[in-house]
Amino acid sequence: MLENVRVALLDIDGTLCRGASAIAGAAEFVERIRDRKIRPVFFTNNATRTPEQVVSYLASCGIGAHIDEVCTSAQFAAHIIAKRVGERAKVAYIGQSGLEQALSEQGCVLVRPPSKPELGGDRGVRHAAEAAVMGLDPTATYATLAWFCHQVVGIGWYMLTNNDARFPSDDGFVPGNGALGSFVTTATGIKPVVAGKPNPDFVRYTLERFSAEVDEAVVIGDNGATDIRAGLAAGVLTIQVRSGVPLPTEGSEADFVVDSVADL
Ligand SMILES: [Mg+2]
Numbered sequence: 001m002l003e004n005v006r007v008a009l010l011d012i013d014g015t016l017c018r019g020a021s022a023i024a025g026a027a028e029f030v031e032r033i034r035d036r037k038i039r040p041v042f043f044t045n046n047a048t049r050t051p052e053q054v055v056s057y058l059a060s061c062g063i064g065a066h067i068d069e070v071c072t073s074a075q076f077a078a079h080i081i082a083k084r085v086g087e088r089a090k091v092a093y094i095g096q097s098g099l100e101q102a103l104s105e106q107g108c109v110l111v112r113p114p115s116k117p118e119l120g121g122d123r124g125v126r127h128a129a130e131a132a133v134m135g136l137d138p139t140a141t142y143a144t145l146a147w148f149c150h151q152v153v154g155i156g157w158y159m160l161t162n163n164d165a166r167f168p169s170d171d172g173f174v175p176g177n178g179a180l181g182s183f184v185t186t187a188t189g190i191k192p193v194v195a196g197k198p199n200p201d202f203v204r205y206t207l208e209r210f211s212a213e214v215d216e217a218v219v220i221g222d223n224g225a226t227d228i229r230a231g232l233a234a235g236v237l238t239i240q241v242r243s244g245v246p247l248p249t250e251g252s253e254a255d256f257v258v259d260s261v262a263d264l
Helices: 026-035 051-060 073-085 097-105 142-155 177-188 200-209 224-234
Strands: 007-010 039-044 070-072 090-094 109-111 131-134 166-169 172-175 217-221 237-241 256-258
Touching: 007 200, 026 039, 039 051, 051 070, 070 073, 070 200, 073 097, 073 131, 073 200, 090 097, 090 142, 097 109, 131 142, 131 177, 142 177, 200 217, 200 224, 217 224, 224 237
Parallel strands: 007 039, 007 217, 039 070, 090 109, 090 131, 217 237, 237 256
Antiparallel strands: 166 172
């Protein structure tokens, strides 16, 4: 299955890990592909963690990874904004350290929600931002979301790091960034630009970072609507695993479907 593959874009949640632990055989799988000279790339829509935090999280699950092998939707969102708006772009955001660090590394100026946002919008800075981006932030409140909506209306567009409806957790799921995006879209009437999977440009950006051609890569993930759709649209080999959040894999369009990465 992995013949000719040089770079493996590996989804994390539901593919390598579930909650606080690795999926059985995932650590060995990563070592096995390294031995075969296949570069693992930890390719995640999760924008909350910095690459350093992704590496420590994977390490706590027993999976060995390097910082430069991590590719997050926050990094790609920041890349798009810097390209679209320019360096030193003033960016209003809701999100956690993964998004903050990615924006800072692109040279963006962070426009944070005020500590006590007023529901009527802070008129002084409402139009100060040139871009608006949202990543999952469990500390977001009605007031910070209201502040963000004002920014979005002033700018005329906004970006989501990812549009995932749910996020797997030890006790099932928590609402994902897509759920927060629905709030903003309902309130503003403006649909988001989505950086992460299923956007095939996220795959292309990652391949470029690792100097890999389309026919040298594979996308491995549990979610047909995000991981597999992104891989297919980019023309990359796709393998769907059944180890993630219960998602239908029957009728999957992936090139291959296996129970878990332990089978690869
Ligand atoms: Mg997943």
